[in-house]
Amino acid sequence: AIRAKGEANLTDSDRQNYIDSYMNSVAVIGALGNMKNKEAIPVLRDYLDDSDLAQAASVALGRLGDTESLDRMLANIEKTKTIDLSGYGDKGFVRIVEEIDKPGVKSDRKTALVKQISGSRSPERKRLLKELALEHKDLMVRERASQALLNSMLVNSEAGDAAFAAELLKKTKNEGGGYWAMAMFAGCYGAAQTKPDAAGVTLLLDVLKSASEEPTRQLAAKSIGTLKISEALPYLQDCIQTDKNKAIRGECQSAYWEISGTIPPVFAEEDAQYFERYTHENGTKEFYEQFPDTDPVKKRYIAKVKALQEYRLMHK
Secondary structure (H helix, E strand, O other): OOHHHOHHHOOHHHHHHHHHHHHHHHHHHHHHHHOOOHHHHHHHHHHHHOOOOHHHHHHHHHHOOOHHHHHHHHHOHHHOOOOOOHHHHHHHHHHHHHHHOOOOOOHHHHHHHHOOOOOOOOHHHHHHHHHHHHHOOOHHHHHHHHHHHHHHHHHOOOOOHHHHHHHHHHHHOOOOOHHHHHHHHHHHHHHHOOOOOHHHHHHHHHHHHHOOOHHHHHHHHHHHHHOOOHHHHHHHHHHHHHOOOHHHHHHHHHHHHHHHOOOOOOOOHHHHHHHHHHHOOOOHHHHHHOOOOOOHHHHHHHHHHHHHHHHHHHOO
8 A cells, every 4th residue: 555655645644654564464465484384385476476575485486495486476477676596505406507507587486586696504405506606618607606605614614615716716717606716715815814835925916917807806815914924025015006906906916915014115197196286285285184103093194104205315
């Protein structure tokens, strides 16, 4: 009844009633799914056509194992934006992949199916996602599977994750999915509070220097700093001076600071001029003066000012 009034005609009271009604409905639908009572299935099916509650209803039906509803939702997956098949677990996931791999699947249907690829705590899901991320013929599937696999690793880390991430990163560093592989690789070592071995360092540096995707290269630089890989300092210094991408030059400078606590007196001239203008803007000096000398933000700013002064002396 509230929706029938139209967005422009709702009062504040209407909006609050709508929010309350929505939250209560989602809670009840979720409870029906968790109770595993098959009598709820016909009731829940009625909500698959409701634009607000279809997502909650589809998850609940999945938890109830309603295969008839799964068939119905898969048949029309490209016609709805709110269906969520995650409640069907690994069995539902296998069905999704089967539908993606059918010959002649149309692009809008494939896109809708790919959006249903998700991670979970399940070891079997991780195994399936690894296969998709590494071997699937379709780039969109590989990239989505890589993103889902990262989420799975976050909630279910296992021995061998780092080795797989390295293998995936080597293969996908020039694809969009390389970003997720880079995040997996760095996350494995970050979670274990260890540093990569020599081969891992070489891989990180290779991604930083030669990956074709800017976000992947930026993440490589950031990861080098986070993992405090001191062997990378000479390469970071070169990046700060010569890389063609301003954002990556900045990320390399940040990584250098994270590792060494210093800023090297090297800049691309464009960056030097930009920072000079910044230091002379009204309010810049006052902004940093408000921090104590021990504050990391102030310490980095002072170090950068000093590095710029040295750079100018060397390039008179």
